Amino acid sequence: MKNRLKVLRAERDWTQAQLAEELQVSRQTINAIEKGKFDPSLPLAFKAARLFEMPIEEIFQDEA
């Protein structure tokens, strides 16, 4: 699964640590998601969508 987390975070000038704090996960988790090593759960993806005030499909896209 691809995602635009890194771009959206950079647009807001947030650090990984700040985003991790907002989503209540570890910085390692944000890093793994941004690098495509780990796919977040649906609740976490929705949480990110709420935080960025965007539809979930504009942040996460299926690679298939």
Next chain:
Amino acid sequence: MNKSDSTTNNWEAGNKKNTTRLGMWTAAWVLSTALMAFGPQLVWDFATVPTVIAVLLNLAIGFGMILANRRQLRGQDELQQKIFLDASALTLGVGLVCGVSYDLLEDIRLISFEPSIAHLVILMSLTFLVGMIAGHRKYQ
């Protein structure tokens, strides 16, 4: 980004608190295991009542440690839980496969000493440690 600082800090503080609590339960369990193992021989000369109390205390603290471990795990985020799950699955598999083989070694006369559960515990601990390190490296 400041609106949820208090919530965030609560989450991080909760995690640290859970980890500290687990460490304390683990230390207490180790101490109670030592008391159960050495107390009868070195302290109360195999008297039944203190021995039974030591065993019950060890079991009670052991269950407390299990609950503290569960609470600590539930407080972690989903990636941390996945790393823990992968390491646990590896530990269970290695423990079962190697434990059964090791237990049979004396019966089939490949070793001359009686297999000790302590060796299996050490193997499982090291396997879990390796699994956790590998998991963290994988998602770096």
